[in-house]
Amino acid sequence: MKIRKSLSFVVFESFGYVYVALWAIICVTPFLLIVSGSFTDDKIILTQGYSLFPRGFTLQAYNTVFALPEKIIRAYGVTTLVTFSGTATGLFLISMAGFALQRSNLRYRNHIAFYIYFTTLFSGGLIPWYIMVANTLGLKNSIYAMIVPSLMNPFLIFLMRNFLKTIPESIVESAKIDGAGDFRIFIFLILPIAKPALATVGLFLALGYWNDWFLSAIYIENEKLFSLQFYLYNLLARADFLRSGIAQTISIDIEIPRESVKLATAAVATGPVILFYPFAQKYFVQGLVIGAVKG
Numbered sequence: 001m002k003i004r005k006s007l008s009f010v011v012f013e014s015f016g017y018v019y020v021a022l023w024a025i026i027c028v029t030p031f032l033l034i035v036s037g038s039f040t041d042d043k044i045i046l047t048q049g050y051s052l053f054p055r056g057f058t059l060q061a062y063n064t065v066f067a068l069p070e071k072i073i074r075a076y077g078v079t080t081l082v083t084f085s086g087t088a089t090g091l092f093l094i095s096m097a098g099f100a101l102q103r104s105n106l107r108y109r110n111h112i113a114f115y116i117y118f119t120t121l122f123s124g125g126l127i128p129w130y131i132m133v134a135n136t137l138g139l140k141n142s143i144y145a146m147i148v149p150s151l152m153n154p155f156l157i158f159l160m161r162n163f164l165k166t167i168p169e170s171i172v173e174s175a176k177i178d179g180a181g182d183f184r185i186f187i188f189l190i191l192p193i194a195k196p197a198l199a200t201v202g203l204f205l206a207l208g209y210w211n212d213w214f215l216s217a218i219y220i221e222n223e224k225l226f227s228l229q230f231y232l233y234n235l236l237a238r239a240d241f242l243r244s245g246i247a248q249t250i251s252i253d254i255e256i257p258r259e260s261v262k263l264a265t266a267a268v269a270t271g272p273v274i275l276f277y278p279f280a281q282k283y284f285v286q287g288l289v290i291g292a293v294k295g
Contacts, residue, residue, distance in 0.1 A: 038264040045259045061260035075231035083209040086147040098160030145219035163197035232265040
C-alpha cells in the first residue's frame, strides 16, 4: 500500500535536502580551492587570488613537492606505519580502559576515573614530558617516540566508557555463567558489539597520528624517520628561506612557487584521510552520538 505524503512533509523534506546540499557545498569548497590552487600558476594566485578552477595550469608545485621522491615516499611510509600501529594499539588499550571503568564491580573505579580526568585539567608541562619520553623511556630518535605519547587520551577513554555503558550488564553476566573470563568476554563479546565506538575512537586516533608533526620535531633527528607532516613543514620552510634569503643577496631570480606549494602540500597530506573517512562515517556518527548523550 502506497502512503501519500502530505504537502507540509514534502516541503519540509525538500527544504532539508536543499539545506544539506548547501552545507555540503560549503564544506567541499575549501578543499576544491586547495586542489585548484595547487595546479594554478603561483603568480596568478598572488595577483588574482584563488578560484574553483585552475588558471594557468601547471604542475610546478607538485614537481617541487616530489623533487626528491624517495624522501617523500619514505615519509609517507613512516606516517602510515605510525598511524596504523598507533591506532591499533591505542584502540585496544582505550577500549580495555573503557570496559574496566564501566564495570560496577571494579574497586576504586571512581578514583581511577578522577585521576584520568585530572590530566585533562593539569599537566606537568613540556619539559618534564620531554625528559620522561626522551631520557626515562629512552625513545628519542626512535619511531616509538611518535607512537607511545599519544596512545591514551582521556577524552577517548570516557567516550568509550560511555558507549560501553549502553551494553546490558545481563550479556556479561550470562557469559560469566557459561564460564567465560573477563578477557574472553572483552575480546569475543564486547568488541564486536562496540564497532561504532571503535570506529569513532579509531578515527580520532588515526587523524591525530596522521596530522602530528610536533613529536617528530622534538624527538626525531634522523631524517629517515621524519613524518610526512614534518617533512612537508621543512619543505615549506626551505622554500621560504630560499625566496627570502638567497634571492635577496644574489641577482638570480629563484622561481619557487610558494603559495601553490603550500596548497600542494595540504592536498598531499589530507588526500588519504579524505578517502578513508567515508568508510567509517556511519560508525563515526552513531558512536559519537551514543557516547555523547549517555552519562
